[in-house]
Amino acid sequence: MTLGYPEPKGSFDLREMISIYLKAKGIIASPSSIMVVSGGIQALQFISLGLLQRGSAIFHEIPSYLQSLHVFQSAGMNLFGIRMDHDGIVTEGIGKLKRQHNGALLYTIPNFHNPTGILMKETRRKALLAACINERLPVIEDDVYGDLWFDEKPPAPLKAKDDQGLVLYIGSMSKTLGPGLRIGWIAGPEPVINRLADIKMQTDYGSSALSQYAAAECLSSGFYSQYIEDIRTALKNRRDFTIGLLNRYFKGIATWDTPAGGFYIWLKLKKTLSMQKLFKLALREKILLNPGNIYDRNGHSHLRLSYSYASFPQLEKGLARLADIIQCMD
Incomplete structure (x- = not known):
């Protein structure tokens, strides 16, 4: 380990460990299609800065964590809520909403949703991904709670079924190992990750090398x-x-x-x-x-x-x- 500036996408060793960790969830993501970030909120900030234009329409579950964050609002985005039921976000009407507002992307927390705690059912995940593929609507899948299941593993992430490159998958250790570690990641199409890595280096020159080393050790040793x-x-x-x-x-x-x-x-x-x-x-x-x-x-x-x-x-x-x-x- 060195204490110089890290690679734009983050430590290769950590990205390699994250790639292996994601494979166990059914997500195939090479280290080059993963970027290390300082938690899930920073991931959203980079997406709003690097991929979206001011005035873009963002769809999200209602109620939603986004409403309390103001990440996209502060970047000049417009938020539109989509109601939920006990199975997760209601997918009927997504196409109409996308065409009405020229939607830029959809943000969702399928696993143990914040604030409702809802776990999106497998059938609803399939319907959501199908609707987004049909409308060419990119998805941010926020899975920071996905490891915190009690009796039964959640269904596979949306990203595991994504063969169109529509889903940006956000994970984090902040909700598991502790918020002070400040280690998260984004997995997505390599050109998109390259763009986000450029934004990251212009913003903070990379996440903490010490935190990345600790996270890689936790994953590789089996401690995590x-x-x-x-x-x-x-x-x-x-x-x-x-x-x-x-x-x-x-x-x-x-x-x-x-x-x-x-x-x-x-x-x-x-x-x-x-x-x-x-x-x-x-x-x-x-x-x-x-x-x-x-x-x-x-x-x-x-x-x-x-x-x-x-x-x-x-x-x-x-x-x-x-x-x-x-x-x-x-």
Whole structure:
């Protein structure tokens, strides 16, 4: 390992390890068609800077993580939401929407969606890819939660079925090994990756050489695979504990689905109330909420709950107090 400037696409050793890792998911991507980035958000920034024109139309699930990020808005893009159901993004109407707005690309989180926790079903993935191929609509597949399944592996990524070069696949270790590592990647057609690598070198001269070396060692040694198994077990226990708390404190005031992986539970309150008022009342009790209107301007009856970080006593204390606050509100 050297501490000079890395290659534009990132350390070859790391890209080689990522290529092997992706092959286990059904994705065939050579090291030359992979670029290392400093997390998933940077990947989106480079795509907006390097591949899109100002005013481009971006399609995304509604609710969506993009609504809270403002990456594309700050680059002058226009966002258009497509509704979801329990199987994932609804594909009917994508063609009409693309023609109406001259859509530039579609952004999706198929695995354990942020904020809803939805896992896109296999049939829906096939329908989505078919619709995008038919319309020649490029796709950003954000799979940063894909390794965090509990009982059963998710269906194969969209990229695994992509024989048209339409899908840009984003992965990251930020949600698994830890956000401080700042290592992610984009896999896609080599000419596109070359263009993004040029943008990256103009922006930050490459991701941390030390972080890339550590990530390559984690993948090549087998540590990452074992660590992920441990993380899945811990997260599943946290999910089960949180679902138990919801059954105890929220059964009469909200509904929810049990996620099959990831970090989030999408809570729907049964009564209409002011999210702004709820946010302020909760904050007084040192409870920081993620209200649904962060992810969907019409999401006034939802809260995104995360069971990934707080201790069990903190989760119980916070959710019990939050339930009391909601029940006392007019």
